[in-house]
Amino acid sequence: MTVNSTPQHSPLRRFTLMLPGEDKFDPDQDESTPPKGLPQERFLLGDKLPIAPVLLLGQSGLPVNPNEVIACLQPVHFHATRDHLILMAQSQIDLTAEESTKLLQVALPFIEEDFGNKVLFQGQRDWFIPAGPFANLATHSIDQAHGRNIDWWMPRDTSESGIAKLWRKLQNEIQMLWHIDPVNEAREQSGLPSINSLWISGIGKLEDIRTPDLFQSVTRIYGEHPLLSGLAKHLGIPQQGEIDFSKLVGSFAYLDRPENAWDRLKNALLNKELDEIEVIDFPKGKARHRIFTAKDLYKKSWVFWKKSEPLTWKEMIAS
Secondary structure, three states, rough: OOOOOOOOOOOOOOOEEEOOOOOOOOOOOOOOOOOOOOOHHHHHHHOOOOOHHOOOOOHHOOOOOOOOEEEEEEEEEEEEEOOOOEOOOOOOOOOOOHHHHHHHHHHHHHHHHHHOOOOOOOOOEEEEEEHHOOOOOOOOOOHHOOOOOHOOHHHHHHOOOHHHHHHHHHHHHHHHHHOOHHHHHHHHHHHOOOOEEEEEEEEEEEHHOOHHHHOOOOOOOOOHHHHHHHHHHOOOOOOOOOOOOOOOOOOOEOOOHHHHHHHHHHHHHOOOOOOOOEEEEEEEHHEEEEEEOHHHHOOOOOOOOOOOEOOOOOHHHHH
C-alpha cells in the first residue's frame, strides 16, 4: 500500500473512494471558535466552503451567478435538554414538501425584508437567497453542527460587528411565528418534532470553489450526498447515486455506506478490472490518500503455506 499526502495523477485504471471524517482542532487555530467545516467539505470545495451555491446548483435548474454570494436557510428542530439546545439532523425531522412550503410562506416577508432580496429557490429542506447583509457571517453546516450544543455553533461576526445579532433577531421572530403555526400543531399531534427554528449556513459563491486536482482526471461521480450533484454540474462531470460497477475506471465515490460496496470494489481489483483503488480519509481532520493494488489487499502472514485472505472492510480502514 502506498500513502500519499499529495497524490499524483496516475495513468493506471484507478477508482477513488472518499470516506467521511470528523472535525478536529488545528493546533494553529483559535480554539475559542469551532473548526471551520468538516474535512470532507473542505476537501471537496476548498477553505471558503461555498456550500449554499453548490447545493442550489444541484437542486435547481436555475443559472447561478458565480459571483453572487448565496446563503442556505434550513427549517430545523432544536431539541431542549436540561441546560442547552441540540440541533437535530434534517433526516430526523421528516419535513414534508407541503410543510416546508407553508412554513416558508409564513416567514417569507420577514426573511426577504432582512436579507433585502427575494428567495431564489425553495427545496424541501433547503431555501436559497442572496446573502445580502449576512454575506460575511461565519456559519457551519447542519452536517457538522447536528447533535451538538448549538451555543458554540451559532453564526458569528467576522469583518463587521452586529451581523450575528441581526440574524438572531430574525431567527427569534421566525421561531415565534412557527411556534403557533398549524403545521407544528399537526406535527406535535402526530408525535413529530416541531420545526422550531431556522438555520443559516454555507454562505459563499461558486467563484470561491477550489476542488482538488484529482477531479481533473475523474470521469464520473457516484454518491447521494447533496453536495455531489451541484459539484458535478459545476465541473461538468456525470453524477449518479448508485455505483455502476461496469464503469469504475476514472470514477470518484462518496457513499453513505461505503462498506456495502467494498467487496465488489475489492473483487474488481483482484479480477484485474482495476489497477488500483485510492482511498481518501481524514484521520485527525487531515486528508490522507492511500493507494491499494491487488497485492495490498491480502493480509500479511508469517504462515507462508496458508493462503492469505483479502482484507475486510474493517481491516482496510484500520490499516
